[in-house]
Amino acid sequence: MGLLRGVARTAVVAGTATAVSNRVSRRQAGRWAAQEQYAEPQQQYAPPPQQYAPPPAPAPAAAGGDDVIAQLEKLGRLRDSGVLTDEEFAAQKAKLLGS
Structure with a gap:
């Protein structure tokens, strides 16, 4: 053992x-x-940097607060893994919390 x-x-x-x-x-x-x-x-003839669309906003929270917590945890994992930047995380968090 x-x-x-x-x-x-x-x-x-x-x-x-x-x-x-x-x-x-x-x-x-x-x-x-x-x-x-x-x-x-930057040179004038250089192409503009490629812009990526932000990840889609999570679906609005259901009546239960557990769903919001689960979505916040998921967003935190995405940020920690490098998929989301801190700014994207803050924006999605504000949407979830209704701010």
């Missing part, structure tokens, strides 16, 4: 470390890209 517990603990630690490392790498790459954008002057 001790061996299985040790293997499970190692798997959890390794998975967490990998997730954190990937997130740090994505954030650093984004910062470098932002620095490069400001460091190099």
Whole structure:
């Protein structure tokens, strides 16, 4: 039983470390890209940057508050995984909360 517990603990630690490392790498790459954008002057004939449509707004909450909480948790997971930016997360959260 001790061996299985040790293997499970190692798997959890390794998975967490990998997730954190990937997130740090994505954030650093984004910062470098932002620095490069400001460091190099834009040429007039360069095509405009491609714009992506924001993710579709979640369906309006049903009568229960549990649905809103579940949707907020889902939005948080999307933000943490890098699918949503902090600004997109804040906008979707405001829509859910009716602000």
